[in-house]
Amino acid sequence: MSVTTPDFTAAPELPAILPEAKQRGRIAGFIYRHPTIFVGGLLVLVMVFIAIFAPYLGTKDPTALAPARRTREPSALYWFGTDMLGRDVYSRVMYGSRVSLIVGFAVAFCASILGTFIGLIAGFIRALDAVIMRVMDGLMSIPPILLAIALMALTRASVQNVIIAISIAEFPRVSRLVRGVVLSLREQPYVEAATASGTRVPVIIWKHILPNTLAPLMVQATFICASAMITEATLSFIGAGTPPIIPSWGNIMAEGRALWQVKPYIVFFPAIFLSVTVLAVNLLGDGLRDALDPRLAKRL
């Protein structure tokens, strides 16, 4: 071994690198460490902005019919063109973001709450565990989209029913996740210590179990949000989702379907927005998973 190994030559450069890393701002540092959270989060924020301020973004009434100006190509006047009833596709797409985001967030929330509740019961009350998990296995054996279709076929089309149907299709996965976490946490010494010192079960759940399920739950909720958006659009697209009167990306595409070979833009604009939004939420989920669970991050 000679003295001129790379280890030695590289060493003097280190002090020069370290201060630079420190100088980088906190925000810049965050972006550097978690680029996917940043990009995904930013895109989601843009979509939320569009959904909230849809009426002020140069839109017209998205449901206003104007048979005289049907199927206009995209132009300065009609940015995304008009559909076969003369409605402004740009306005419809902007307003459509509301349905997708509301359904995505609401399903993520409802499925997480319901799934956590069921998962906690299964994890803590051993007598019910087998029964609950068999029911969950049964529900999970029905492909989620088909389950949602079947539920929607029973009820009136409304955004609320879409949220309920997709939540029912999604929550068994959450309950399985939470149950798994609970079962492993129950064996942890600090939970045993809490039990031994006489802490009551609700307090243990609230103080020791729930905080530890939060990280995997958040990641799971993000992915549920993304898949709920796709499911909503799919349901609307095949006519089993959001009522046609409400502009949602799935509905706009469903209506554009008949004309898509001649007027593809009616389908493509909502498609682009849907894909970008789902991509953003997925990137956010990937980033969160990497940030919250470094062990998993190395693998996937």
Add this chain to the structure above:
Amino acid sequence: MFAYIVRRIISTIPVVLMVALFVFSLLYIAPGDPAAIIAGDQATPADVERIRASLGLDRPFLIRFFDWFWHVLQGDLGTSIFTNLPVSHMIAQRIEPTVSLMVLTLILSLGLAIPMGVVAAWKHGSWIDRSVMMTAVLGFSTPVFVIGYVLAYIFALRLDWLPVQGFTPISQGLIPFLRSLILPSVALGLVYMALIARITRATMLDVLSQDYIRTAKAKGVGQRGMLFVHALKNAAVPIVTIVGIGFAALIGGAVVTESVFAIPGLGRLTVDAILRRDYPIIQGVVLLFSFVYVLVNLGVDLLYTVFDPRIRY
């Protein structure tokens, strides 16, 4: 081995029963009283009551469930409200395009995704790896019907290489059959491919860092032999697991893909049934697909023993 197989098959029975119970409840709570429909407008309440009794609709829920399930096991899925034909008959008529689509999609996805994942893991960190992962994320995020329209627009409308819509049965020649299914299969398979490529890459990364891979390299096993024989076989269990779980996405996607490409399969049947509120058909299709899904995952579990003989539950 035999005990494992038997146990695994027995353990699917409660799952199948749960699915059946759920699907039955669906029809049970579906709006509309079959007895009243059959009796017609002129019937008195007593007539309706008599018809209800003759159909057995006045019996308790569980008895009706087991009676219905017994018929299902014999292939009787009830009668369509709209066409009055047996549901099993209608499903049989529409099953060929759907099965063709799914088989082709499976072949395409597995044939492309596994090599993609293997190469991405092998060239970990390279541009190949990055582009495979990027494609995977894109595949996750783009709904099946969006991909379908984009593909159809480029390859059918603009380039005119393939038919835009429709389905040609295999009996009319293999080439027209494949030409009609290639775009739907790619559209349907992209999500599935993304899923499989990602898990293949992840497991292969794990496996490639194992000692026995170094040993294989050291004794001079060729690159391809090492990757596809030594490493892939040891990475197989998570991969086939995701192939099984992802099958749900394939089923759900098939319903939509058939709508986009106007393929007269089970998906179209379902969509039409939704529009007509033809509950027995929806019920039959959901039941059939769920059983297939359960069977696929049973098959996957049984495959575990092939790839990893240590597995004994």
